[in-house]
Amino acid sequence: MSSLHDLYRDYGQSPWLDNLRRDWINNGELSRWVERGVRGLTSNPSIFQKAMTSGDEYDEQFSRLLADGMSVADAYWELVLTDIGGALDALAPVHEESDGIDGFVSVEVDPKLARDTDSTLAAARALNQRVDRSNLYVKIPGTAEGLPAIQSMTAEGRSVNVTLLFSLSRYADVIEAYLCGLEECEGDLSAVSGVASFFISRTDTEVDRRLEAIGTPEALALRGQTAVAQGQVAYQIFNQKFSGPRWEALEARGARVQRPLWASTSTKNPAYPDTLYVDQLIGPDTVNTLPDATLEAFLDHGELARTVDADPATAQAVLDRVTDVGVDLEAVAHRLEDEGVSAFVKSFDDLIESLTATADRLMEGQVAEAQRRDHLKGNQ
Known part of the structure; x- marks a missing residue:
């Protein structure tokens, strides 16, 4: 048993892996992460860019797809969904053991659609139908244009990972979209779930830049505090929204909470502890998706304690001072x-x-090989 197992068993937080590579599926590395306590996986276009441009793991399938007449863009999605399928298989036992709470794998719609509600919804439906696995999350950006798509997907009984959240007000809107979708969904709601991905470290990077530009002692003293404080206040919003008569009526129909997911949790500033955005956001009904390097760091020296709601008043005070x-x-x-x-x-x-x-x-290689073979035949 590792500290990742302890994180879930003792504190109710699910550690997920924020990375995916084909060689990890093929050589068993992903399965070993699951054995060490990883309970889900997230992917995004940047992750696939890095995976597909490193080495030749994808060349064989890519060549076959092109030979079948597929376009490069369509072949890309085939490569992605092959990896997603392998990850879904690796996480399926977690999904079953947890009664559908964990074991999810997330795949994102085309990011170019982030400002187009109808196209986002169509792409999200298509991905959901094409993969058709109970442990799939389709990722939809939490833009203003994404909110109706999130509500519609939820109303249709499809599970969504809302990504790219940076503000408390937008987070409240995302929860509302989820609740409205559940209310519109007919029948048993137990097969529908969702997470809302709050991006953490990027907030500190931008806020710190602005604090340094202000340059006063009061401003400089606040560096490195905003992202954690915002996550902790978001957790208060989560608890408020998923309680009371409205939620209880949905819960009676089998509804599951839309868990807050802490994303972008590797520290960008080397002056900050490498497990800062894990250690300070631990609590029940949450997910933290971590790059493998941050997972290794947490396994080595992370601190296990319930922190996400330890001092909500101080968290709000930090945000107030940053604004002031x-x-x-x-x-x-x-x-x-x-x-x-x-x-x-x-x-x-x-x-x-x-x-x-x-x-x-x-x-070019195929043409050269064909020419070589023709040349050999001509010499026989």
């Missing part, structure tokens, strides 16, 4: 949302460009 010294947290969230969408779009575009170059290279 001149940082507009809604403006921070707006900027980070735009940057997050743009970063995923760029990763997607860069990957398609790289796969196109790979397709050209593979085609």
Whole structure:
């Protein structure tokens, strides 16, 4: 048993892995992470860009897909869904053992659709139907345009991971979309679930930049505190929204809470502890999705204690002081949302460009091989 097992058993938090590589599926590394206590997995366009542009793990399948006449973009989705299928298999035992609480694998819709409600909904439905596994989460960006898609997917009984959340107000909107979707959904709600992914470290990076620009002693003293405080206040919103008569009526129909998921939990500033965004956000009914390096760090020296609701008054006071010294947290969230969408779009575009170059290279190799064989036949 590892501290990841303790994290779930003693504190109610599910550690997930924020990474996916085909060689991990093939060589058993992903299964070993599950044995060490990982209870779910998240992916995104940046993760797939890194995986598919490193080594030749994907070349054989990619070549076969191209030979069958598939476009580069369609072949990309085949590669992605092959990896997702392998991860779903590896996490299936966790899904069964946990009665559908964990064991989920997340795959994101095309990030270019983040500002288009109808296209996002159509893409999310298509992914859900194509994969058709009970432990799949389709990731939808928590943009204003994404909210109706989140509500519709939930109303249709489909499970969603809402991604790219940076503000408390948008988080409240996401919970409302989930609750409305559950209310619209007919029948037993126990097969529907969701998570809302609050991005943590990026908030400190942007807020710290603004605090340093302000430059007063009061502002500088607040560096490195906003992201954790915002997560802790978000947890208070979670507890408030998932209680009372409205929630109890849904719970009676089998509804599950939409758990807060702490994402982007590797520290970007080397001056901060490498497990800061794990140690300070531990509590029941939460998920923390960590890159493998951060998981290793937590296994080595993470601190196990219930911290996410240890001092909510102080967390709110931190946010108040940050606002008082001149940082507009809604403006921070707006900027980070735009940057997050743009970063995923760029990763997607860069990957398609790289796969196109790979397709050209593979085609050249096939032509050269055909010419070699023709030459050999001519000499016989």
